[in-house]
Amino acid sequence: MPSYKLYYFDARGAAELARLIMKQAGQDFEDIRLAGEKWLEKKPEMPLKAMPVLEIDGKKICQSMAIVRYLAREFGLMGSSNMEALAIEELLEVFTEITTKHLMKIYYEQDQQKKVELMKEFKETGMPPYITFIESRLKENNDGKGFYVGDKVTVADLALYNTMFSYKHWMGKEGQDPFEGSPLLGEFYQRVASLPNIAAWEKARPQTNM
Numbered sequence: 204m205p206s207y208k209l210y211y212f213d214a215r216g217a218a219e220l221a222r223l224i225m226k227q228a229g230q231d232f233e234d235i236r237l238a239g240e241k242w243l244e245k246k247p248e249m250p251l252k253a254m255p256v257l258e259i260d261g262k263k264i265c266q267s268m269a270i271v272r273y274l275a276r277e278f279g280l281m282g283s284s285n286m287e288a289l290a291i292e293e294l295l296e297v298f299t300e301i302t303t304k305h306l307m308k309i310y311y312e313q314d315q316q317k318k319v320e321l322m323k324e325f326k327e328t329g330m331p332p333y334i335t336f337i338e339s340r341l342k343e344n345n346d347g348k349g350f351y352v353g354d355k356v357t358v359a360d361l362a363l364y365n366t367m368f369s370y371k372h373w374m375g376k377e378g379q380d381p382f383e384g385s386p387l388l389g390e391f392y393q394r395v396a397s398l399p400n401i402a403a404w405e406k407a408r409p410q411t412n413m
């Protein structure tokens with residue numbers, strides 16, 4: 204079994220899905236959180252001078268979603284068929300699209316009042332088509348009462364849970380959590396949050412804003 208070190212800032216951010224995969228799989232890893240001087244010291248060693256970086260037996264690999272896909276394949280979380288893998292990839296791409304089309308604008312807005320207005324717009328018009336899509340995919344499997352695909356947990360479940368957690372603890376603080384109107388996804392969230400390894404990590408992980 205290779206040894207894993209995951210380098211990132213002291214945040215959930217672009218590293219948390221990789222952490223969740225390893226936690227769900229029961230895989231030990233070093234959760235290295237760099238800040239300030241320590242990050243500047245380490246930065247030249249990173250392939251693209253950015254994080255997250257996963258070090259596998261001494262080899263440093265960058266790009267968060269490549270890391271996620273590698274770990275998901277490695278730990279059997281990429282579905283049980285090519286069709287399941289396709290639905291999983293589809294959802295991962297949806298989250299990438301939402302991030303680039305909507306979240307970056309909100310994240311980088313400096314004016315707090317404008318930021319909340321952008322969150323409201325995202326909740327009211329940006330996110331609803333994606334929520335309808337996610338709900339319909341979820342309902343295609345076990346009437347929405349189980350996992351995102353198939354009959355066991357996959358990286359799609361972890362990615363959706365991670366996104367919902369993040370919105371709840373970010374936009375939710377401003378009363379703008381776009382998922383709060385979906386009971387189906389609310390129940391789904393509780394199912395994933397109750398998985399023993401995920402529940403244990405949610406308690407044990409450093410509490411960070413993002």
Ligand SMILES: N[C@@H](CCC(=O)N[C@@H](CS)C(=O)NCC(=O)O)C(=O)O
Nearest residue numbers: 216217252253254255265266267268
């Ligand atoms: N496409 C890359 C983006 C990596 C990236 O831009 N990471 C940011 C943090 S999320 C970073 O390390 N920035 C460099 C810095 O802050 O010095 C990925 O998904 O891993």
